[in-house]
Amino acid sequence: MAVVRDAIEVGSDGRGDCRVRVSGANTLELVVACGNPPLLAAGIERVVRRAAEATGARVRVEVEDRGALDYVLVARVEAAVRAAVTDAVSIPTAVDRSPSMRDRARRSRLYAPGNNPRLLLGIEQHGADCVLLDLEDAVPPAEKAAARILVKHLLASVAFPAEVWVRINPLDVGGEEDLDEVVGSRPHGICLPKAASPEDVLRASARLAQSEAAAGVPEGSIWLMPIVETAAGVLRCDEVAAADPRVVSLAFGAEDYLRDTGAKRSADALLWPRARLVAAARAAGCQASDTVFADVEDDAGLASEAEAAYGLGFDGKGAIHPRQLPILHLAFTPTAEELSRAERIVAAAEEAEQRGVGAVTVDGRMIDRPVLARARRTLRLAEGERKGGAGC
Numbered sequence: 001m002a003v004v005r006d007a008i009e010v011g012s013d014g015r016g017d018c019r020v021r022v023s024g025a026n027t028l029e030l031v032v033a034c035g036n037p038p039l040l041a042a043g044i045e046r047v048v049r050r051a052a053e054a055t056g057a058r059v060r061v062e063v064e065d066r067g068a069l070d071y072v073l074v075a076r077v078e079a080a081v082r083a084a085v086t087d088a089v090s091i092p093t094a095v096d097r098s099p100s101m102r103d104r105a106r107r108s109r110l111y112a113p114g115n116n117p118r119l120l121l122g123i124e125q126h127g128a129d130c131v132l133l134d135l136e137d138a139v140p141p142a143e144k145a146a147a148r149i150l151v152k153h154l155l156a157s158v159a160f161p162a163e164v165w166v167r168i169n170p171l172d173v174g175g176e177e178d179l180d181e182v183v184g185s186r187p188h189g190i191c192l193p194k195a196a197s198p199e200d201v202l203r204a205s206a207r208l209a210q211s212e213a214a215a216g217v218p219e220g221s222i223w224l225m226p227i228v229e230t231a232a233g234v235l236r237c238d239e240v241a242a243a244d245p246r247v248v249s250l251a252f253g254a255e256d257y258l259r260d261t262g263a264k265r266s267a268d269a270l271l272w273p274r275a276r277l278v279a280a281a282r283a284a285g286c287q288a289s290d291t292v293f294a295d296v297e298d299d300a301g302l303a304s305e306a307e308a309a310y311g312l313g314f315d316g317k318g319a320i321h322p323r324q325l326p327i328l329h330l331a332f333t334p335t336a337e338e339l340s341r342a343e344r345i346v347a348a349a350e351e352a353e354q355r356g357v358g359a360v361t362v363d364g365r366m367i368d369r370p371v372l373a374r375a376r377r378t379l380r381l382a383e384g385e386r387k388g389g390a391g392c
Helices: 037-055 070-084 141-157 175-185 198-215 231-235 237-241 254-261 267-284 299-312 322-332 336-355 369-386
Strands: 008-011 018-024 029-033 059-065 108-113 130-134 163-167 189-192 223-228 249-252 287-290 316-319
Touching: 008 070, 018 070, 029 037, 037 059, 037 070, 059 070, 070 141, 108 322, 130 141, 141 163, 141 175, 163 223, 175 198, 189 198, 198 223, 198 237, 223 237, 231 237, 231 254, 231 267, 237 249, 237 267, 249 267, 254 267, 267 287, 267 299, 287 299, 299 316, 299 322, 316 322, 336 369
Parallel strands: 029 059, 108 130, 108 316, 130 163, 163 189, 189 223, 223 249, 249 287, 287 316
Antiparallel strands: 008 018, 018 059
């Protein structure tokens, strides 16, 4: 087994991480440095040895631990060995995670950088409807390969109480490798950045099917969430939303859209693309998720923007910090008044159907099919939220 470069280093000195250095050797050699050797060294060495042996490599592995969890140690060792050794094998993962429901509540999608163990620690405990492990914008180019391996092992090690998604890179810039690495750990969905045409979605779906087949994951069990982030994407977002049955949500990326169009961020500048995105999602029978709000300290601004998005018809919104989640959940959860009206509409419609009556009136207003469908959807999403996500 040939070592193609000497002294490959992966990881960091950050809290909750480790630094792993791999170099050539005739047999497997381990060197472990940690904060409390009598208590921790033997356990760390066992984890590191199992990981190195699983790659099939005969190398020298030096580990400087900074409180890394076992899955982080395994991921860092695998990444370093695979970067150093030409024919090192990938460490497989076995995950028993059920698919999620198509129309479950997705009031929030919480982004987490896929290269930072400290920020990933406990990410599943903040209560987000959808945790989104990011391999794209949050990860520097030099760390992409190690990040996808870290995300693979995180997915395999953590029981997420709600949905967990992975935002891959564009398919031509590492996205295919992202899919090959993480699909076996069975995320609920894949977030596709820079989606500008139906062809982008169809290509992603086909490539996802290949990765599912290779990993033994049931075909079609992993959803897609295209992010519309360009002028071209907004103009074709109806085609993007309807391109493939995997698409369950259409997300808006405002910052890249503004950069692409040259507009300044304001409610007026974003009203048209937001409204168009919601209309496209509804016509395709999928959800719509609004862009992130970047100022973590501005709770009032977030609440105002979230309420406006809810008024436009969005189902949820992106979050970049856990403290934003309660505000988003309040904004995108139907109020008691909305639930009460929805219940009355559905009850009246069911009674009319039993009596063979075509016209339905609630609170003095005629109820047509779109109003009834919206009422049923309100009740379904509220029920899904009460059950903690319905189907995960």
